Structures are given as structure tokens and as C-alpha cells.
Amino acid sequence: MGEFDLIRRFFAPLAERRGHPDLLLAIGDDCAIERITPDHDLVFSIDTQVEGVHFPHRYAPRRIAGRALAAATSDLAAMGATPVCFTLALTLPQAEPAWLSDFAKGLAETADRFGLALAGGDTTRGPLSITIQVHGTVARGRALRRSGATPGDIVAVSGTLGDAGAALDYLDVPSPDPLEDALLARYHSPVPRLELGQALAGVASSAIDISDGLASDLGHILEASGVGASVDTGRIPLSDALKQLKGANALQLALHAGDDYELCVTIPGQDWQNLPGFVREQLTAIGRIEEGAGLRLSGVNGCEDDSSRGYDHFGKDL
Amino acid sequence: MGEFDLIRRFFAPLAERRGHPDLLLAIGDDCAIERITPDHDLVFSIDTQVEGVHFPHRYAPRRIAGRALAAATSDLAAMGATPVCFTLALTLPQAEPAWLSDFAKGLAETADRFGLALAGGDTTRGPLSITIQVHGTVARGRALRRSGATPGDIVAVSGTLGDAGAALDYLDVPSPDPLEDALLARYHSPVPRLELGQALAGVASSAIDISDGLASDLGHILEASGVGASVDTGRIPLSDALKQLKGANALQLALHAGDDYELCVTIPGQDWQNLPGFVREQLTAIGRIEEGAGLRLSGVNGCEDDSSRGYDHFGKDL
16 A cells, blocks of 8 residues: 555545535545535635644644644634635655554544534645645625724633643643643644634624734734724733733733634624623623724733734744 | 745735635635635645655745646646635745745746636745645536546547656756757646636546646546546657657656646547537547556557556645
């Protein structure tokens, strides 16, 4: 069995196990074929993760696959989209069955969880890196963008921030304690806010997923929308684990560390009052959109900071 | 100016200079947005090219970009599709303005030539590789597949085969002669058969682009269709340059070398007679589809060969 057949043996089941009515033809031809229903738009995003840059050397293959697919899927959540399928361009030094089996397992688990079918792919020999393009659909004209924030809108975030960034300190700890474990879970198994994004499509005035840190990613909304914002840092949601382990540094991690894959959204005041309960439960209001450009941070310690340092890993969406 | 801004400066014009009515939102958001008209299907394919595997070290950036985009676009030709847009995942060791400028120039030229807008991308630091996903559309239900070949169909190929493979011998020649130049042009600037593929959508019973050699790629059609074929090797179209420079080896290159990006198609006999002139001019009939599995080669020198060796670079579509 050649290397090509070996690789295909591990990935073919991902195309077969979960069909999607929109995906008419998956792997095995020159292209995949997708039929978008007339009342929907297609949204898509491509993301690369490189060993030693986006994940550690000797990181478990199952986790490499799961994190890469989750990170890409988070871009669908930020558009309010429903996942359909993905393509995989995998570059790896050699075709090792144990590695491929574990990688395919992580990919299958994550694909099943988010409702994604494997539509196609390409494998090449080289230093380990994973490029994934995800496809989703959203009701025609209702995709969330970065560009619609308007003065007066409430700025809100989902979940808690800073956990995945803090977890970097514990990746090599042999026996992490329960608090460290809580942070590590956020790093190893990010959960894109798909249902939240879908519920906010057509409601939120703008949205972005927080992959590079709140200050940096909210900054992208402000720039795209031509507005500014003030954020009360005392309102930024922090997990108990983060506060207990990182104390005074917790806020900096929440502002500037990446990989949380929560959503940052802006919502007109009147709509905020009318959000369904399950949506409100996932969101914390942290500030307001204003006319003057820039991000103004105020907080419990009189902390003032208008920086927008994010994790700039020379690995950025165009 | 940060590396991120530097890179964006070179690529942003590719999204702006050529809009496409189907592409509602290109770079600068979490996802791109594409609206497919209800009477069309979306087809898409992802391809990676790695330095030292798919193109030589120190290869001109303009050519790297052009070849990568042409190779990906050839998959659209093989489906009978019309190009819409593409995404680019670029991994490079450092952000060097001269390199980026030349690369972006090659990308822009090629994108303009084939009618592709840049929809999105991701840049990461690492060993040089280029992953491109192309999107095209084809009239609903009329995409060409590998799986429809039927006994009695004529097997035909476009253009001449073996030229790009032969060019590998001359890549390092300081002053190639005109014949060598003719072969090098096929390697440096492949031209996907887009118009031919579009004209054959709904007409050809199967199609594939020849990226790994005729024997290997026709083999994919035979496997997907559950049929066999006999091919008269004396009919395989060879360029004068290839025959003069490679003599007795020309046929082997045509059968087993890759990178030509011509089309191999199967066409029912009655339809073959009725092909429009500009389609017939691009095609040469080389054999027939038969019931018995396998590829049977016969030729002027009594050559019999049922091998399907192709260029297996551990770099294969799933």
C-alpha cells in the first residue's frame, strides 16, 4: 500500500460518515461540488496552523486536528453561519500510521461535533502544518460582519477571556492541578460559539471571534466600522481559575492573549433588551461603541490603556 | 509598518482590482461571503505546492504564484466550471518586500487572466509553501466528474503531453535554445483549459486534468467509472520540441510525466461527431473506453504496457 492509499484510508471515512445535503460530491474527484439553497449565502475562511508557532512540538495529533478545525470553525460562528463542510491541506514529514490514525480521530470527533463533512484535501510532504478551509451557510444577507458597529451599541463578549492564553504556562506541567486543568481544557479543546453566532445573525450590528485577544480583535471591529469604544475592564468576564492562578495579571491576559475563540459583538441598545434568555446568558456587556476612534479602557484600578497589543504571530488573515 | 500590514499591502489590491458579482465580501473579515445563483453549483478544490517538491528552490516568486494558481484553476477546468475566486494560505520564512512584490505580481497577472478574485487568506511564518483553494461555478447538475465514462466512449486529450515533464531537464540551463524554451514555457506558465472544459460540461461523460501523467490520470477515470480503456500510443499528441529533444523517450514522458494541465476526457461516439469546431480543434482522440478493467496501451513499436506509473510525490488530492 502506497503512502497515498495509506493517507486516503484514514481520511475517506470523514467524507462518508457524515454526509451533508448541500455537499453533492466530496473527495475523489478534481473538485468537490456544493449546492447552496437560493435563500442562503456561502461563507468561508482559510486558516493555517504551523507546528512550533500555533501549537507546540510533539503536541498530540488528535489535539492538533481538533484545535485546527475548531479555530477555523470559530470564523463561521463569527459570521452567524451554520457549518457545512471543510477541506484539509495537510503537510507532514512522513506518513506514519499511528500519527495519521490519531490525527484522523481528532478530526472526525471535531467534525462530527460541529456538523462538518470533509469535502476534499491535499497531502504533501514537508514540515508539519495544517491548513483548513471551512464552509458554512447563513440566511441570505444576514451574515455578521465586522463593519456594522454604530455609536450607542453595547459591546459584549461571550464566556470568559484569557484562559487559553494563561494555559500556555501549564502545557509542560506533568500533573496539572484542577485549576490548571480548567485553563488547559480551554487551550486544548476550544468550542466555537456556533449557536450564539447563529442566534445573533441579523441582530448584532457586528461580530468577530477573539483569536488574538480582546483589545486587538475589538480593534478590528472599530477599524472596520469607523468608530471607537470605551470598555470598563472591571466588567470583562474572568474565570475563577484565571483569577486564582494569575491574580493581578488576569486582566492583561484577558485583554491581550489569544486562542479563546469567544465572540465579541456589538448590539443596538433596544435589541439588547429583547435578546432571548439563552443568548443573554452567554453574553456580558463590557462597554459601548462611541464616535471617537480608538479603544478607551477604564477599570477598577483606574487602569487606563488604549493599546491594542494582540498576539501578532505573523500569521494573520488577509 | 508591521509584517502583517506589509503583507496586506501587497495582497489587498488583488481583492479590490477584480470584483466578481458572486463575491459579496472579500478579505478583511472573519469569512468571505459568496452568493451562488440558484441555477448554479459551486465547485472547489484545494492544492498545496511546497518548495523543493512542486517547484525548485530559488524559483522566481512570480512564477511560484502563477504556477500554483494555474494548477489549482486546472481543477476547475476539469469540472467544466467558470472561475470565481480563490483563497491563499501562504507560509514563508520572512516577509521580504521584494519577494512579496514579485509574488503578488505573478498572482495578480494569473488571477486576472483566469477571472479570479482574491477572497481571503492567511499568512504564517515557516518553510515556503503555497496553498490555494479555487472556487468556480457550473450550471446546476452539469459539472464534469471522473465517474461517467461508458464503454464505447472516445478517449481524448487536449494539446500535447509530456512537455512540462521534459522541461525539468532544462530548468538550470543558463541559455536554453528555442526548443528547450518551448518546453520550459509549458512548465513555467501552464494554461488551464477553462474554455474547453466549459464547452464540454454536460457533453463529456467524464473528465480529469492531467497533472500526474496521462496513464495515472486516465487511470483515475477508469477506476471511478468502473471501466477500462485501450489507447493507441501512436495517437498521443507530442510537440515537435518534445520529439526532437527527447526522441524515443518522448512517449514515456507523455504517458508518465506530470504538470501538463491538459484535459483527458471521454465523449460518447455520437457526441464526438457533433462537437463544435473550436472544441474538436483542441482535442485528439487516442482510444476507446471498454468494459474490461485496466488500461491497455498499444502502439507503433508494438509497445504494450499496462502500467499506470504516475508522478507520486506524496502530494495527492484526497
